[in-house]
Amino acid sequence: MADHRDDFIIAIRYALLKKGAKQKFSLFFLILLSISIITLDKFEFSFMSPVRATLNDIVYHISVASAQPEKLRRSLVQKTKQHYYILNENKFLKKEMEFLKKQKFNNAFLLSENQALKKALDFSATKSFEREFSINAKVILDQRSPYLKSILINKGTNSGVKKGMTVFSSDYLMGTVIETNFISSRVLLLSDLNSKLPVFLSESSTNAILEGTGKKNKLRLNYLPETFIIEPNVIIFTSGKGGYLTPGIPVAISYLGKKNNILIKLLGDPDQALYVNVTNGQINQ
Amino acid sequence: MYYFIIIKKKLFRSLPILILYFFSFYHFQAPEVGKIGVFSFNVQMILIYFYVLKFPDDLGFGNIFLAGIINDAVIGIPLGTTSLSYLTLSLFTTYIRNSTIRAIMTTEWFTFIPALFFSNLVYLIIINNFSNVSFFYLELLQNTFFTFLFFPLFHYIFNQYQRLISKE
Numbered sequence: 001m002a003d004h005r006d007d008f009i010i011a012i013r014y015a016l017l018k019k020g021a022k023q024k025f026s027l028f029f030l031i032l033l034s035i036s037i038i039t040l041d042k043f044e045f046s047f048m049s050p051v052r053a054t055l056n057d058i059v060y061h062i063s064v065a066s067a068q069p070e071k072l073r074r075s076l077v078q079k080t081k082q083h084y085y086i087l088n089e090n091k092f093l094k095k096e097m098e099f100l101k102k103q104k105f106n107n108a109f110l111l112s113e114n115q116a117l118k119k120a121l122d123f124s125a126t127k128s129f130e131r132e133f134s135i136n137a138k139v140i141l142d143q144r145s146p147y148l149k150s151i152l153i154n155k156g157t158n159s160g161v162k163k164g165m166t167v168f169s170s171d172y173l174m175g176t177v178i179e180t181n182f183i184s185s186r187v188l189l190l191s192d193l194n195s196k197l198p199v200f201l202s203e204s205s206t207n208a209i210l211e212g213t214g215k216k217n218k219l220r221l222n223y224l225p226e227t228f229i230i231e232p233n234v235i236i237f238t239s240g241k242g243g244y245l246t247p248g249i250p251v252a253i254s255y256l257g258k259k260n261n262i263l264i265k266l267l268g269d270p271d272q273a274l275y276v277n278v279t280n281g282q283i284n285q
Numbered sequence: 286m287y288y289f290i291i292i293k294k295k296l297f298r299s300l301p302i303l304i305l306y307f308f309s310f311y312h313f314q315a316p317e318v319g320k321i322g323v324f325s326f327n328v329q330m331i332l333i334y335f336y337v338l339k340f341p342d343d344l345g346f347g348n349i350f351l352a353g354i355i356n357d358a359v360i361g362i363p364l365g366t367t368s369l370s371y372l373t374l375s376l377f378t379t380y381i382r383n384s385t386i387r388a389i390m391t392t393e394w395f396t397f398i399p400a401l402f403f404s405n406l407v408y409l410i411i412i413n414n415f416s417n418v419s420f421f422y423l424e425l426l427q428n429t430f431f432t433f434l435f436f437p438l439f440h441y442i443f444n445q446y447q448r449l450i451s452k453e
Contacts, residue, residue, distance in 0.1 A: 011383050016376065027379065030350045031372050037354070037365035042415045052364065059310070059358040066311040148361050148418060179361060186361055193419045214421055 053181040060152050060184045064140045135159055135278040149192035149214055153276060156183045161278050166245060168277045172268025173251045189270045191216040198241035199251060201234050210236060210252060217265035219252055232256045297450045301336050302348050305329055309355040326431035331439045333371055334397055337378040340447060349375055362418060366411045374404035394436050401429055
């Protein structure tokens with residue numbers, strides 16, 4: 001028994017300390033180095049922040065270059081699909097245009113009525129959707145990871161991007177900046193497990209928290225009233241609770257799933273976002 | 286011509302390192318089959334396990350460490366997490382290499398289970414205690430299972446490749 005234990009200890013010690021013919025570092029040294037880096041990163045020493053930011057900038061840009069072949073393949077497949085889709089869509093749009101022409105007059109009336117009501121409530125459109133600050137950025141990497149659903153953008157602290165800023169794509173809310181480097185930043189998408197957003201549901205004006213589950217078309221609404229049953233095609237808006245987001249930004253919509261269950265999907269597709277607007281919480285119009 | 290042969294040989298011998306770095310920079314994800322991400326597996330772990338076990342001189346621990354750091358920066362988790370996970374895998378693999386007398390593919394395949402287990406255990410402990418990131422345990426489990434499942438295929442490919450370059 002004792003011999004067996006000694007053999008085990010000798011084998012482990014040998015594995016830890018013995019360097020191979022061409023090995024420059026022993027496992028023991030590298031394991032200690034890893035633990036030191038984790039500890040330094042955890043306790044956020046002042047010198048770690050620029051080190052990490054520089055490392056991230058370098059790694060992200062090499063990562064973008066390595067993702068180019070896959071990007072090209074994806075774009076070719078997408079363009080082929082798009083071609084056939086556009087053909088069908090064209091037919092459909094012609095019909096829809098006819099219908100919309102008729103609706104246009106009705107909408108003009110509703111718009112003027114809405115403006116008059118907002119004026120009466122002192123809640124004008126220009127006030128709520130005022131653009132205070134906006135940075136246009138390009139999505140440089142949207143690698144899917146089982147851990148974080150995030151994208152990388154090509155603007156960082158040198159362009160004024162700060163942690164906590166809100167990111168929009170085509171006027172739809174995409175997520176929040178969670179990490180800033182000098183020339184790049186990481187945006188946590190609304191679909192991520194760590195994303196939680198105060199929202200209200202149109203029509204019923206019920207408040208809830210929209211949580212990510214890792215899938216863009218399977219989000220979760222928490223803290224709804226106990227008896228509340230959500231219906232399909234309900235648009236979900238930001239409630240503005242918490243203070244940093246303007247209320248009334250459309251975020252998601254409920255829909256009927258394949259098993260006749262109600263699911264929630266994002267209005268903006270994070271996979272399709274090429275350019276985004278980074279703002280301090282106001283929608284970019 | 287002589288220099289060309291030397292460069293070619295060096296390049297062929299460095300291919301495992303290049304693959305390791307490539308997959309650290311670029312996380313590929315093939316389309317899901319049904320609801321299961323069959324092609325979501327960890328090539329780096331298979332590569333590290335195979336080379337540390339069979340050809341330790343072709344894949345240095347320093348490269349493994351650096352690939353882990355790059356992987357952490359790309360994914361956005363605390364620096365050093367993946368490095369420590371890969372180094373744990375290397376430690377376990379070195380232990381297996383030292384204790385095994387006769388190497389058979391099946392034995393190597395099954396010893397990959399505890400190696401993966403310890404490596405992922407280290408990963409989970411660090412993520413849970415050193416970061417605020419919540420992640421998908423089921424996806425990690427799927428990823429680990431398919432990493433284990435695809436090992437024989439990569440074992441064959443890497444073996445054939447090593448035979449090919451040793452002939453040249």
